[in-house]
Amino acid sequence: MTMIDDLVVQTKSGTLRGARENGLTVFRGVPYAAAPVGELRFAPPQPVAPWRDVRDATRDGPVPPQGRSRLAHVMGDFERPQSEDCLTLNIWTRATDGKKRPVMVWIHGGAFSSGAGSLPWYSGERFALNGDVVVVSINYRLGALGFLCLPGVSPGNLGLLDQVAALKFVRDNIAAFGGNPDNVTVVGQSAGGASISILMTMPLAAGLFRRAILQSAPFGRPARTLEDSHRIGRRFLEVLGLKPEQADALKSLPFAKLVAAQGEVGRLEKKFADTQAPFWPVIDGDVYPGEVGPALAAGAGRDIDVMVGTTREEMAAFYGIDPDIPKADAAAIEGVFAAMFKTGHRAVYDETRRMRASSGNAALLGDLMTDVNFRMGSLRFAEARADQGRPAYVFQFDWQSPEGFEACHCIEIPFVFNNFEHWTDAPMVKGADPKVASGLAEAMHRAWIAFARTGKPDHPGLPVWPAYRREDRMTMRFDTMIGPVSDLAGLNWRTPWTR
Structure with a gap:
């Protein structure tokens, strides 16, 4: 040919x-x-x-x-x-x-x-x-x-x-x-x-x-x-x-x-x-x-191999520019927690405030709604897979944007595709240390390739990635340090979601 x-x-x-x-x-x-x-x-x-x-x-x-x-x-x-x-x-x-x-x-x-x-x-x-x-x-x-x-x-x-x-x-x-x-x-x-x-x-x-x-x-x-x-x-x-x-x-x-x-x-x-x-x-x-x-x-x-994950602060991409968020009073913020949990919301609200070094409106709502919209459903899905005897490989992207967008929604995509030349106008990755970004991208990009080939994301440039299980909830954390961490969501923080 x-x-x-x-x-x-x-x-x-x-x-x-x-x-x-x-x-x-x-x-x-x-x-x-x-x-x-x-x-x-x-x-x-x-x-x-x-x-x-x-x-x-x-x-x-x-x-x-x-x-x-x-x-x-x-x-x-x-x-x-x-x-x-x-x-x-x-x-x-x-x-x-x-x-x-x-x-x-x-x-x-x-x-x-x-x-x-x-x-x-x-x-x-x-x-x-x-x-x-x-x-x-x-x-x-x-x-x-x-x-x-x-x-x-x-x-x-x-x-x-x-x-x-x-x-x-x-x-x-x-x-x-x-x-x-x-x-x-x-x-x-x-x-x-x-x-x-x-x-x-x-x-x-x-x-x-x-x-x-x-x-x-x-x-x-x-x-x-x-x-x-x-x-x-x-x-x-x-x-x-x-x-x-x-x-x-x-x-x-x-x-x-x-x-x-x-x-x-x-x-x-x-x-x-x-x-x-x-x-x-x-x-x-x-x-x-x-x-x-x-x-x-x-x-x-159930016969489909699964990898699932989120970024740490998904909602920072949305709430950071919403003009209604910073001017809302404390009652409005707490009201969102109350609407989510009906009863017992105050404990979750207080715990969320304690988890943040700086707990402004956007951070408080962002942590809550990141869990509501993205993280908890992903983890429930992974747990269901474990219960079915089918592995799910779970990840969380924690790398922080130098421009203040935190680990926001969409920020992992340039790393997954490993093609920063197409993201030169993306504020979320502006100012990234080239060596750190390159190393993190290589680890993720190769994991996605490995999974497509074999159904497992492991490769020589990545720490061993265990499947997610209820007893330890191992999650691969992608940041300046890369490795599996047990229960990134936090067991106490998870308790209200079981109801």
Whole structure:
């Protein structure tokens, strides 16, 4: 096979021509479903129409329609062409041969309302070069276009169905790109981690992946009910100046108007210390059968190898810029604790104050809601796995941002991908000691590769990483010092969560 031939791959829908990039063969803007435009807006993903000529796959496709990310102040900002014709994925591989390399599929975060798998932040180049794995990053529909649930207009959960369609593309085609369809690891952060937890319980996704890495999965942000999703859908209509009987107009309005309206709905729905976006997966009893936590505890996805973890101060990314947080009085802060625990909240409130050298409003609420939204659900998931006799490898990212963002939501991503050259505009890692950052990134990056290969994250550059067990709760702590620590959450601090 010549070098030129290496760039041409036959998929089930047609032939693609990729490009050579830094020793890898890369395919960009690969369609995995038909463009959801026109009559297909608010419809489940449909198969791609086959094409006859060789299709150029050397450029990224447009990103899904979206507003500015809520986390641009920590991650940095981006501008990319937007289009509803966005159901594409990118692939990085050492060679388009029959080697059957492990496959890693990245599902990006962004509260189901922003982001794209094609952003340089999520380049699969280093994973493919350093681990000889095939990397796939996917786009899926966001915001109202992906998660509006309104009778007669949209069934909801379309973004989840897009993810399933992308995973089916991987199953059916990845062998042609040098990958093994029987060794697929899904990796996701934030909404991507939430997506993976849902996919593990979805009948439609059964058998599509073998391993899962969940980073900062918001287990504590419950799925919306049909009733609540319909209420938000009606509010969306009101913001657009439409009456219920005019709902069908949503299928033809310019997407820019929908994006602007969903931003306004987000502002109208905002509550104190609550960061959940309005358009969110909904339990419909069909695509999304039921609450994730109980389903996983009952054994859903038990044959899938699992790695799960959080950052130490997830909520610092949100509360640090919320103007309502610093001006709130003590009663408002304590009221959030009371709402969480109903009875016995005062002991948790006092303990949280004692744990912090500086316990301002943002720190107090941040520690509480980091546990509520992220950490405790992740640990419950790990404990359920241990009870099932299935290992879960748990981590916590503790490295502190020099710019005052602490170990905030999203801060571990550059370390996992080990590609700081794509994060030069990210305030959260500005000022990092290059030697420390490089060493920490190497340890994490190689652990993610090892897990994708074997189901265990151990590698020669990392201390032994024990599986999580109820009796010792060993958690790999990633900081300037790296190593497993017993029960980072604290046994006393855990007590209220058992009720």
